[in-house]
Amino acid sequence: MANDIQDKRRVDEATNTEFVGHEWDGIEELDTPMPRWWLWTFYLTIAWSLAYVIAYPAWPLLEKGTEGVLGWTSRGQLAEQMSAAEMARADVRAQIAATPLERLPEDSALLAQAVAGGRAAFLVNCVQCHGSGAAGSQELGYPNLNDDDWLWGGDIRAIEYTLTHGIRQQDHPETRQSQMPAFAGILTPPQVGAVVDHVLSLSGQAQPNAEGAALFAQNCSLCHGPAGQGDRTYGAPNLADAIWLRGSTRAAITSQILAPRMGMMPKWEGRLDPVTIRMLAAYVHSLGGGEDFVEVAADPEVAVDEQP
Amino acid sequence: MNSPNHLYEAVKTVHNKRIDGRFRRFKWLMMIVTLAIYYVTPWLRWDRGPYAPDQAVLVDMANRRFYMFGIEIWPHEFYFVAGLLIMAGIGLFLITSAVGRAWCGYACPQTVWTDLFQHVDRLIDGDRNARIRLEAAPWTWSKVLRRGVKWTIYLAIAFATGGAWILYFADAPTLFAEFFALDAAPIAYATVAVLTLTTFTLGGFMREQVCIYMCPWPRIQSAMMDEKSLTVTYKDWRGEPRGSVKKAQKDPEAFGDCIDCLQCVAVCPTGIDIREGPQIGCITCALCIDACDKVMADIGRPRGLIDYATLEDCAAEAAGKAPKPIWKTLLRPRTVAYTLIWGSIGMALLFALGTRTHTDLTVSADRNPPFMLMSDGSIRNSYTLRLRNMESRPRDMEVAIAGLPGGVFWTDTIGQNEAAASQTFTVPADATLPVRAYVAAPPGAAATEITFTLTSQDEQREQDVVEAGFTTPGEQ
Numbered sequence: 001m002a003n004d005i006q007d008k009r010r011v012d013e014a015t016n017t018e019f020v021g022h023e024w025d026g027i028e029e030l031d032t033p034m035p036r037w038w039l040w041t042f043y044l045t046i047a048w049s050l051a052y053v054i055a056y057p058a059w060p061l062l063e064k065g066t067e068g069v070l071g072w073t074s075r076g077q078l079a080e081q082m083s084a085a086e087m088a089r090a091d092v093r094a095q096i097a098a099t100p101l102e103r104l105p106e107d108s109a110l111l112a113q114a115v116a117g118g119r120a121a122f123l124v125n126c127v128q129c130h131g132s133g134a135a136g137s138q139e140l141g142y143p144n145l146n147d148d149d150w151l152w153g154g155d156i157r158a159i160e161y162t163l164t165h166g167i168r169q170q171d172h173p174e175t176r177q178s179q180m181p182a183f184a185g186i187l188t189p190p191q192v193g194a195v196v197d198h199v200l201s202l203s204g205q206a207q208p209n210a211e212g213a214a215l216f217a218q219n220c221s222l223c224h225g226p227a228g229q230g231d232r233t234y235g236a237p238n239l240a241d242a243i244w245l246r247g248s249t250r251a252a253i254t255s256q257i258l259a260p261r262m263g264m265m266p267k268w269e270g271r272l273d274p275v276t277i278r279m280l281a282a283y284v285h286s287l288g289g290g291e292d293f294v295e296v297a298a299d300p301e302v303a304v305d306e307q308p
Numbered sequence: 309m310n311s312p313n314h315l316y317e318a319v320k321t322v323h324n325k326r327i328d329g330r331f332r333r334f335k336w337l338m339m340i341v342t343l344a345i346y347y348v349t350p351w352l353r354w355d356r357g358p359y360a361p362d363q364a365v366l367v368d369m370a371n372r373r374f375y376m377f378g379i380e381i382w383p384h385e386f387y388f389v390a391g392l393l394i395m396a397g398i399g400l401f402l403i404t405s406a407v408g409r410a411w412c413g414y415a416c417p418q419t420v421w422t423d424l425f426q427h428v429d430r431l432i433d434g435d436r437n438a439r440i441r442l443e444a445a446p447w448t449w450s451k452v453l454r455r456g457v458k459w460t461i462y463l464a465i466a467f468a469t470g471g472a473w474i475l476y477f478a479d480a481p482t483l484f485a486e487f488f489a490l491d492a493a494p495i496a497y498a499t500v501a502v503l504t505l506t507t508f509t510l511g512g513f514m515r516e517q518v519c520i521y522m523c524p525w526p527r528i529q530s531a532m533m534d535e536k537s538l539t540v541t542y543k544d545w546r547g548e549p550r551g552s553v554k555k556a557q558k559d560p561e562a563f564g565d566c567i568d569c570l571q572c573v574a575v576c577p578t579g580i581d582i583r584e585g586p587q588i589g590c591i592t593c594a595l596c597i598d599a600c601d602k603v604m605a606d607i608g609r610p611r612g613l614i615d616y617a618t619l620e621d622c623a624a625e626a627a628g629k630a631p632k633p634i635w636k637t638l639l640r641p642r643t644v645a646y647t648l649i650w651g652s653i654g655m656a657l658l659f660a661l662g663t664r665t666h667t668d669l670t671v672s673a674d675r676n677p678p679f680m681l682m683s684d685g686s687i688r689n690s691y692t693l694r695l696r697n698m699e700s701r702p703r704d705m706e707v708a709i710a711g712l713p714g715g716v717f718w719t720d721t722i723g724q725n726e727a728a729a730s731q732t733f734t735v736p737a738d739a740t741l742p743v744r745a746y747v748a749a750p751p752g753a754a755a756t757e758i759t760f761t762l763t764s765q766d767e768q769r770e771q772d773v774v775e776a777g778f779t780t781p782g783e784q
Binding site for chain 2: 034035108131147243286
């Protein structure tokens with residue numbers, strides 16, 4: 001056989017070079033040698049890759065992969081980088097911990113650090129409900145954190161309190177707690193319709209309705225206020241503004257009166273460290289709707305400091 | 309050529325012979341000019357005042373600035389660099405279509421450094437014959453010593469090459485001192501090490517192998533050249549059949565001008581035989597023309613047996629017609645078109661350079677969320693503005709919005725209670741000030757296009773107008 005192959009070798013007469021035996025449309029390939037340095041470079045890359053396989057964790061086995069001889073792992077490298085980053089941040093974190101939250105804006109560099117750290121924590125812990133831009137979802141009832149409508153207060157302390165204690169967390173005695181009663185069976189359908197009319201009229205979306213106003217004063221004003229302006233003490237939404245957590249259609253409002261849905265938020269105390277929670281508060285506050293602490297506190301109508 | 313019994317070819321060292329002539333002198337000139345530009349440029353100073361570095365040509369990676377004499381390029385003006393690169397590319401096409409691989413022969417760094425290393429060979433080991441003998445000779449102490457000295461000089465040249473490169477990226481005198489005091493950044497040493505190693509191997513040992521096997525340009529050039537491009541050619545109708553001087557003297561009718569002296573092969577830095585026709589290994593350095601002209605002069609025949617000629621001229625000459633005059637060869641639609649393209653890009657760049665201002669505003673609208681409904685029914689959009697002050701002094705700049713009836717804006721540092729249709733910012737010298745702007749429109753706003761106008765609050769009153777979208781709930 002070997003001879004047969006030998007016999008098939010043909011040499012190009014013009015260049016005295018062997019053909020490799022391939023032919024495309026009458027064009028034949030000559031066996032032109034690579035320079036030796038080129039070949040050696042190629043061999044070197046193979047040797048290099050073998051060295052890699054030996055030196056580093058590379059080969060998956062049934063139980064565990066090969067571990068390499070250098071003791072290097074990407075997990076170990078990550079852990080190192082994480083602890084180095086932690087070390088690098090320690091100073092800033094200590095400063096944030098030592099600065100009263102409402103005084104943070106006075107140090108713009110520190111505030112910027114806090115906002116950046118808060119954004120990072122937000123993207124890990126909060127985007128699942130509030131969205132990556134913190135715009136929430138009207139459909140699912142997650143509040144938009146960019147606007148200026150706050151159920152429980154929008155100054156930086158109130159935000160921190162909400163973050164720490166969560167909303168409607170049964171296992172936390174100091175959580176934000178409120179409940180709207182279901183009016184199914186209490187109000188008749190025409191009465192509900194009248195209340196919906198009145199609620200819509202509060203923000204100028206419908207004509208005033210006297211029956212609805214009376215029913216509202218009787219049943220709703222205790223929490224939502226006589227003019228429907230809401231009460232942050234109970235987390236009762238403002239019904240007289242343009243922002244509707246679950247929509248302002250008649251159907252949405254009717255459903256909310258008959259069988260209200262109320263959101264929950266995890267408490268982050270114990271899950272995130274206090275400094276991260278502070279940074280989150282700074283970030284949420286910085287989104288554009290955050291309220292000034294001093295001004296709000298000076299307003300007797302909305303006493304933020306006396307949270308439950 | 310290659311024996312069919314050997315699968316892989318060993319590199320044959322090219323020992324090119326020393327030659328003098330007009331092209332060699334041009335090559336010397338090009339080598340001196342290009343090396344001088346390379347080594348001297350980082351040391352040129354240019355006074356830019358207290359806020360900017362005083363180096364004439366500086367690529368300041370850390371501060372993201374590119375300085376070239378009186379021109380300062382910011383990252384957002386990178387199109388100047390892109391334009392220069394396109395000009396370099398088209399310039400290469402122009403040169404190639406006009407005079408063939410002149411870039412390869414005279415100006416390519418690989419050629420220049422290889423040439424330099426070959427002169428080192430000649431200096432240490434002697435000319436061609438001595439070098440061939442030395443290579444064949446056994447490893448005696450004297451050969452080891454010669455090789456040691458030669459490679460040390462190679463290394464010194466390679467080190468100077470790598471060392472000069474980093475001087476373009478930092479203040480040259482400072483970095484130079486730091487480098488030898490072992491105070492420079494690790495990246496500086498790494499860069500110098502890599503460039504020293506590559507110059508040492510590519511210039512000292514691989515030489516023509518780089519041109520033939522590694523460089524993509526010779527492969528592209530065959531598409532850039534045509535039968536009207538000047539290239540180094542052997543005029544076989546004049547040279548063939550070859551014969552020795554004696555034979556040719558006996559029977560002048562039977563032999564051409566080529567006396568097969570092989571001088572053209574001996575002087576070739578890539579080791580080719582030009583008489584085999586145009587080929588990929590030819591870098592058109594024209595040293596073979598110098599060698600052949602000298603031989604022709606010695607045996608009393610006219611010069612130009614090997615010469616710069618177009619393939620079209622060769623055909624014409626072979627048929628006994630006169631070749632085209634040189635200006636016709638150089639001035640033809642293709643080269644004119646390349647020149648026009650090249651020139652218009654250059655003019656466009658110069659125009660952009662002349663009309664650019666030292667202020668700049670960029671506006672990017674937040675898209676997550678695209679708009680915000682506020683409790684009073686007003687609509688808020690957020691934007692990130694970047695105010696650039698490209699002068700070496702702090703300046704006040706006013707940003708005003710227009711196109712949004714009743715629209716006002718505030719920022720993360722200017723409170724909502726100070727919202728207005730225009731705000732003034734102080735931008736530090738040579739800096740970009742990022743500003744997060746909240747633009748609010750009264751309830752029911754319908755505008756979708758607003759403009760931000762930046763005006764510098766100084767005697768120049770430079771302006772930059774940027775259009776941006778304003779998103780309202782109705783569009784959703």
